[in-house]
Amino acid sequence: MxxxxxxxxxxxxxxxxxxxxxxxxxxxxxxxxxxxxxxxxxxxxxxxxxxxxxxxxxxxxxxxxxxxxxxxxxxxxxxxxxxxxxxxxxxxxxxxxxxxxxxxxxxxxxxxxPFPCIFASLGKIFPEFIITVLFMTYRSVFILFSVFDDIRSGFKLRGGFQLKHPKRSLFNLARAFGYLLLKGIDDSQRFYENLRIRGFQGKIVHHRRFCTWIKKQ
Amino acid sequence: MSHIHLPDGILPAWLWLAGWVFIVILLLVFREYFKKDKMSSKIPLLGMLASIMIISMSLEIVPILYHINLSIVSGIILGPAWFILCSFVVNLILAFFGHGGITVVGLNSLIITTEGVLGYFLFRSLWLITKRIFLAGFLSAILTLFLSTFIALTIVALGTMDISSAFNIGHKEHLDTDKGLLKFETGESGEHSGELSTEFDFRKFAVLILGFGSIGWILEGLISGWILSYLHKVRPRIFEGV
Structure with a gap:
């Protein structure tokens, strides 16, 4: 990824x-x-x-x-x-x-x-709710990816995927994904609370000026 | 493996356009439902689950050319309506990296939506009948993936058919009798207009997909079952709406 x-x-x-x-x-x-x-x-x-x-x-x-x-x-x-x-x-x-x-x-x-600039451009074609979800997914990937890295290390410490023990390996993999899901569900709730505090009204406003490359002085 | 890992330009235009039309109609049907709930915590949850699906779909099990979808688990957690939006977003982002073409996003979204929605209802019914969460998760995943793979195969089979020849559009015998001022000819008269042709060995393709897929279904079934029983143990509240 x-x-x-x-x-x-x-x-x-x-x-x-x-x-x-x-x-x-x-x-x-x-x-x-x-x-x-x-x-x-x-x-x-x-x-x-x-x-x-x-x-x-x-x-x-x-x-x-x-x-x-x-x-x-x-x-x-x-x-x-x-x-x-x-x-x-x-x-x-x-x-x-x-x-x-x-x-x-x-x-x-x-x-x-940058992804947000592409999503902002896609906003001219797709409805607002899809763009909001795209932004949320984009942000979530970064949040979860760091968690996933830790989980992957944990999975490797537990022996990783061993062909000798397929059932145990799959069980550990399922636990790893289960934990990732749990973490994702918890973080989504925290994320939502933070958004509401910041005045989230169901859409994420993206300023196009952030997409304009500013020549370094 | 249940969705189509086809690049752009393989399936005929009428087929992938139909996929886009169907998914747009589905999204439009549920548009008001999404708008009504736009302030709820469903949108961040959808974002998180979509990103988990993207992560899992990016981890390929190379020897069997399979990746875990987690579409059934996500469908159960999100519910059928929100999962439609989730599958569309996942496929769109995956297509941005060449994981399935941009043109087949509509078709892939329909297949993954079928998985999530069917998985949700099957799991609910099987859980009621068996009272065992692992078994319900395992069976619903296997049955759903079996069906969605057949839908994917049907789509590829449809791609091998030439719809224009089926309706006798633009064929030589019609053009010869056409003495009008305007004469319509296709660039490849006599040939199939779609990319897939009879030279495509569908049987070989289906055997490979079902062969590798069946191993994948079992793996995904086991993983889904264990994930669901793990979640039920540590956070039973997730299953309150199911």
């Missing part, structure tokens, strides 16, 4: 792509995904991918880390790509390149644009 890392890259960077307006980047990314969907040529998909890698380098993002992140969705697509082998190896590579292309596009978007 590299949400925190992407957020760090998005808020810490100051390249041209970081400075571009979030709305423009969102439109650019969606257009690029549209092209990736329509393209049926391996070569053209490779060119798009190389273009994306160029953006990564120009945006001074850690190429190795971004590349590894973009590989994650491939794991689940392998079954589908394998079943499509009847259509030839070209189609197999088209599927894989499409996954790589769309994943890389989205990772570039999120590693150059």
């Amino acid at each position: 590299d949400l925190a890392y992407l957020d760090y890259l998005a808020t810490g960077g100051n390249s041209f792509f970081h400075r571009t307006s979030p709305g423009l980047k969102l439109i650019f990314s969606l257009l690029l995904i549209g092209i990736i969907i329509l393209v049926k040529e391996v070569l053209f998909l490779v060119i798009i991918l190389l273009f994306l890698y160029l953006i990564i380098l120009l945006s001074k993002l850690p190429f190795h880390r971004i590349f590894l992140l973009s590989l994650f969705p491939l794991i689940f697509t392998l079954i589908f790509a394998y079943a499509s082998l009847g259509r030839g190896w070209e189609w197999f590579f088209i599927i894989l390149l499409r996954v790589l292309g769309t994943a890389t596009t989205m990772i570039i978007l999120f590693s150059t644009t």
Whole structure:
């Protein structure tokens, strides 16, 4: 889970792509995904991918880390790509390149644009309650992720996942998730109380000025 | 594994658009319900549960290409209506990282919503019948995942069908007799307009999905059962509304 890392890259960077307006980047990314969907040529998909890698380098993002992140969705697509082998190896590579292309596009978007700015831009399309929930989920991921790190350490101390003892390992994993859920439920109540004290009226107002990159003096 | 880990551009447009239309209709139907409760503690709870689902879905069990969903547990805690919004938000955020395409967010949300809603009602009924929380959680998770995997497979099977040929739209025999000023031709007349075709080995795909999935259902069933019994032991108040 590299949400925190992407957020760090998005808020810490100051390249041209970081400075571009979030709305423009969102439109650019969606257009690029549209092209990736329509393209049926391996070569053209490779060119798009190389273009994306160029953006990564120009945006001074850690190429190795971004590349590894973009590989994650491939794991689940392998079954589908394998079943499509009847259509030839070209189609197999088209599927894989499409996954790589769309994943890389989205990772570039999120590693150059802070999440709240993207959600604020999405507010023009989606209703208010969805944007509020997106903000809440985004914040919750950060709260729970630190808890999850501790739980993971605890799980490892209890022996982690051992193939010799699958039942015990699964039981410990369930306990770990159970504790995470409990912590999440408790924190949500505290979070709600804090929001009410601060005058929460059912929506989170986001100022667009926070999304404008201010050149360091 | 129950939701579709397909990239954009694989399923035909009519199918993923239908997914978006259905989920938007569902959200619109419950819009007033969400608005009425917008000041309640449900929204922060939804955020927390959505983030737990995102965390669990990001941890893949590589050998069986599976990840835990926790959709049934979240559905039980949140209740069916709020879970619709939760599943949409989870799928939207996951799609931002390429975990399932942006276009299939609607379809994936519908599948995960089915899991949460069905899981909620099954758990409630089984808990009443068996009086054993682990067994109710385990069985409801397994049955729900079994059904949702079949829904996912049905969607992929629908993707292999060409709806335009089913309705004889844009086919050569019609175009030949058409002597009007305007003649409509598809770019790939004679070919399937959708991406999935008969060359896609659906049987192989279904066997793999059901094979790996069945191991995953048992794992998820056990984990869900233990989580629910743990929560019931330490915080029985959570189950008051169930």
